[in-house]
Amino acid sequence: MKKILSIIALITAAHLYIGYYVSLDIEDPRYMVFIKKHPTLKLRFENIYTSDRDSRSLDELSEVELKTVQDYCKYRLGIVTRLESQAELEACKER
Secondary structure, eight states: OHHHHHHHHHHHHHHHHEEEEEOOOSSOOOEEEEEOSSOOSOOEEOOTTSSGGGOOOGGGOOHHHHHHHHHHIIIIIOOOOOOOSHHHHHHHTOO
């Protein structure tokens, strides 16, 4: 019984602290696994800046894309931001 509980605890901790996103490179799409900076039940994240051709400014992003970038910054990079300036967006473009 202790072994089963230990396995369940390990799986839960892994789910809370491990995430991934898919690289958007046309030639070589791949899964990028990372350790989250904050625990969350969300596993799959999106980095809209994995391709150099999608370098858009803050004004060009929709509300959904802003939320996507905020989630990525918070859980992947540990940057909690409201994305009110281009400098904050540039900090979130880190790979």
